[in-house]
Amino acid sequence: MSKILAAIDEGGANTLLADAIASIPTLSSSGSASLGPFSAGYSVHGHFASGGVDLIAPSTVRIQHLRFVWQMTLSFGIDLNDFLPHFCLPRVCVDIPCVGRVCTPKICLSWPTIGVSVPFGDFVEASADFGIDVSLSAGQWSVQIAVQNLSQLQFGPATAGILFLIGAAITPLLLFIPFIGPFLAGAVDIILASIGIAGLTGFLGPILSPFLAGLKVPVYQQDKHFKVLPSSGPVDPDVFIELDAVSAQIQHSDEDELVLSVDISP
Amino acid sequence: MSLTGTHEVFASIDEQALNDILRAFFNARPRYRHYGSPAFVPATTVNETAIPAIAFPGVPGGIDWRIRFSTPVIDLFEQTQPLLPGLVLQPGQFSLHTDIELCVNCVSRKDTRSDVANARASRPNRPDHVTCTKLGVFGIGHLDVWNNPGGDGAVRLRLDSVELVDIKPDSLETVLECVIRMILDGILSSIVLPLKALRAGAFELIVSEGPEIEHNHIQAFGNV
Amino acid sequence: MNASTDTFDSRALRYIDCYGQRFMREGTYRYHVLSRQEQGLASQEPHTIRVCPRKGDGRNGSKMTQHAVQLRWAKGRFAGSVDELEIEVGDIVLWNCPDPAAPAYEIIGDQEFFASARMLNECGFTHAFGTPGSYAWADAHGSRLGGVVHVKEVACKTRGDLAQWQQQLSKAALVMIADGKAEPAEIEIVAGQTVYFAIVTCKGISVTDRRLLGTSGGPGKDSHAANCA
Numbered sequence: 001m002s003k004i005l006a007a008i009d010e011g012g013a014n015t016l017l018a019d020a021i022a023s024i025p026t027l028s029s030s031g032s033a034s035l036g037p038f039s040a041g042y043s044v045h046g047h048f049a050s051g052g053v054d055l056i057a058p059s060t061v062r063i064q065h066l067r068f069v070w071q072m073t074l075s076f077g078i079d080l081n082d083f084l085p086h087f088c089l090p091r092v093c094v095d096i097p098c099v100g101r102v103c104t105p106k107i108c109l110s111w112p113t114i115g116v117s118v119p120f121g122d123f124v125e126a127s128a129d130f131g132i133d134v135s136l137s138a139g140q141w142s143v144q145i146a147v148q149n150l151s152q153l154q155f156g157p158a159t160a161g162i163l164f165l166i167g168a169a170i171t172p173l174l175l176f177i178p179f180i181g182p183f184l185a186g187a188v189d190i191i192l193a194s195i196g197i198a199g200l201t202g203f204l205g206p207i208l209s210p211f212l213a214g215l216k217v218p219v220y221q222q223d224k225h226f227k228v229l230p231s232s233g234p235v236d237p238d239v240f241i242e243l244d245a246v247s248a249q250i251q252h253s254d255e256d257e258l259v260l261s262v263d264i265s266p
Numbered sequence: 267m268s269l270t271g272t273h274e275v276f277a278s279i280d281e282q283a284l285n286d287i288l289r290a291f292f293n294a295r296p297r298y299r300h301y302g303s304p305a306f307v308p309a310t311t312v313n314e315t316a317i318p319a320i321a322f323p324g325v326p327g328g329i330d331w332r333i334r335f336s337t338p339v340i341d342l343f344e345q346t347q348p349l350l351p352g353l354v355l356q357p358g359q360f361s362l363h364t365d366i367e368l369c370v371n372c373v374s375r376k377d378t379r380s381d382v383a384n385a386r387a388s389r390p391n392r393p394d395h396v397t398c399t400k401l402g403v404f405g406i407g408h409l410d411v412w413n414n415p416g417g418d419g420a421v422r423l424r425l426d427s428v429e430l431v432d433i434k435p436d437s438l439e440t441v442l443e444c445v446i447r448m449i450l451d452g453i454l455s456s457i458v459l460p461l462k463a464l465r466a467g468a469f470e471l472i473v474s475e476g477p478e479i480e481h482n483h484i485q486a487f488g489n490v
Numbered sequence: 491m492n493a494s495t496d497t498f499d500s501r502a503l504r505y506i507d508c509y510g511q512r513f514m515r516e517g518t519y520r521y522h523v524l525s526r527q528e529q530g531l532a533s534q535e536p537h538t539i540r541v542c543p544r545k546g547d548g549r550n551g552s553k554m555t556q557h558a559v560q561l562r563w564a565k566g567r568f569a570g571s572v573d574e575l576e577i578e579v580g581d582i583v584l585w586n587c588p589d590p591a592a593p594a595y596e597i598i599g600d601q602e603f604f605a606s607a608r609m610l611n612e613c614g615f616t617h618a619f620g621t622p623g624s625y626a627w628a629d630a631h632g633s634r635l636g637g638v639v640h641v642k643e644v645a646c647k648t649r650g651d652l653a654q655w656q657q658q659l660s661k662a663a664l665v666m667i668a669d670g671k672a673e674p675a676e677i678e679i680v681a682g683q684t685v686y687f688a689i690v691t692c693k694g695i696s697v698t699d700r701r702l703l704g705t706s707g708g709p710g711k712d713s714h715a716a717n718c719a
Contacts, residue, residue, distance in 0.1 A: 002283035005269070005276070006468035008490070012274030015490040016469060089506065089618050092684040094662040096614070100554040102582060104508045104616050104662070104684060110590050178496045178506075178620020181681045182646035182655050220468055228287055228463040235312050239294040241287055243466060255268045257276075262466040264283050266290035 036199030046070030
């Protein structure tokens with residue numbers, strides 16, 4: 001078989017994969033999930049940034065500190081009856097001159113449900129092992145690396161501050177609620193405590209993890225009917241060869257290299 | 267020993283793949299193997315290239331001629347194909363083998379009085395007296411390469427010397443070898459093979475070493 | 491509720507409002523309780539108040555007994571805890587619908603004096619103010635009557651603060667409205683307290699948040715001397 005070989009070492013793979021990962025378009029998803037005691041709707045979008053590449057024979061590409069930079073808008077409703085004490089206006093009496101004593105009845109209040117919408121963003125990192133996937137589809141060869149294993153997600157430093165952002169979004173909404181004044185001081189703290197960091201990461205993790213777990217990075221894409229030379233006029237048509245087979249593996253010698261092998265025919 | 271060595275990227279094409287690319291080229295553009303003066307090739311097409319007739323005083327319309335050759339077979343150093351005595355394949359060189367058919371439209375001038383009386387009109391530019399010969403050609407050459415920091419680049423095959431099979435006398439062989447070398451080198455130098463095609467589009471390669479011929483491959487080294 | 495709906499209007503009673511009407515003459519009085527959307531569509535049977543002669547002193551020796559009618563909102567209409575109420579001359583009836591989901595409503599009697607939207611004599615309107623701020627009120631029927639209620643913020647840091655506040659809530663502030671004057675025109679309460687607007691006699695007024703009337707600010711300088719239009 002007539003063969004073309006191309007090899008790239010770890011240094012080159014770092015650059016190649018960093019460029020390939022950066023060129024992946026913005027990904028997004030939306031839905032709802034549990035945020036502590038609440039059911040919260042979300043829409044999230046983000047992009048990837050590559051980390052350090054380690055080529056491991058025979059067919060593993062490990063990227064450490066693979067980062068997904070994300071922006072999210074979170075929306076959920078808070079039934080304040082779940083967090084504030086039951087409150088009633090007492091029976092109120094007044095002495096009206098020349099009339100007598102008139103009393104209003106006891107009136108019990110129901111706290112409203114407030115809608116909270118909070119935008120925020122951060123990044124999440126993990127170490128990912130990718131396998132090499134070679135395929136021919138619709139007349140195009142494709143070599144890509146796809147995640148096979150993912151380490152535990154590490155959240156960026158801004159994630160811890162998201163609870164503060166949620167509190168900051170809730171506070172002005174509470175100010176407008178009649179009769180809430182005396183209960184205001186502890187209300188936000190109680191609500192945030194019901195979510196907690198565990199609730200927050202438990203919410204974010206399942207939403208963000210699929211982005212990393214589903215990552216596929218293109219390494220090589222060419223048409224099977226490969227154009228060697230383009231036409232340069234009516235008497236000089238295109239020149240093509242056939243890429244009959246493509247294979248890719250990590251080879252280890254004195255260094256690790258990603259090696260592409262292409263069999264061609266006229 | 268790694269393929270990339272001290273570089274980030276390595277690319278190579280073996281001689282069989284190189285011959286496949288050349289075959290694909292000549293199959294798509296046969297005119298690069300077929301050349302003829304107006305009697306043979308009135309106009310350039312995909313299949314044939316028009317060349318001028320050999321002008322000579324007293325030969326109306328010039329001497330019509332045609333040259334065709336088979337798709338050349340390339341052997342990259344180290345030698346795996348037979349060569350004629352007199353040719354040695356050195357490191358960094360390639361050898362070439364092709365068969366040439368050389369034809370001439372061998373007409374006689376029809377301008378004697380009897381011809382005029384017979385009102386035979388001369389018919390210039392019609393290949394009706396074709397005489398041909400076939401020659402086996404072996405050559406030695408080197409790579410002519412260029413590349414830029416942007417990762418673009420190309421390779422051409424340049425012919426340095428040619429040996430013909432069994433031409434006598436030797437002086438005729440020498441003359442023909444020179445003419446054929448110039449013709450073949452001219453043809454080969456018009457075939458520019460992009461480096462990207464020679465590596466089937468794999469990776470990016472900003473060349474820092476090569477392309478060069480080694481171990482029956484053309485190979486290049488560089489960075490992403 | 492939020493600040494934009496924490497308004498008050500005796501023409502559109504909510505769950506933190508009461509309307510009281512004193513009946514000074516014997517007779518049978520019919521009335522409807524209608525949501526604001528139902529004006530002119532009083533298809534249901536009216537409620538009835540029978541006012542009988544006074545037999546003696548009321549409770550605690552007063553000449554007035556208070557009767558409470560609690561309204562409920564169900565299946566798109568208001569219903570009272572009693573459809574027919576028998577009282578004595580001089581008694582007062584107080585209406586309230588404690589359901590926050592109920593729409594704003596008014597009491598429409600079959601006599602001119604008997605209407606929450608246009609209060610004349612011996613009646614009253616109460617409202618509990620839940621949000622700190624200054625609330626200017628006026629008469630939506632065009633008189634120069636008006637006033638201001640200043641509602642102070644309350645911050646409770648301890649259980650003791652909360653208990654003290656709850657005790658304050660049990661005391662109402664009284665504004666007497668007579669002959670076109672509100673006395674006092676400006677009052678100060680804490681958030682959560684109730685103001686009782688007692689109408690002694692007037693030519694048909696409402697107590698309406700000025701924000702609902704498209705005007706702002708407190709009453710004019712001569713509001714104390716203004717007559718009801």
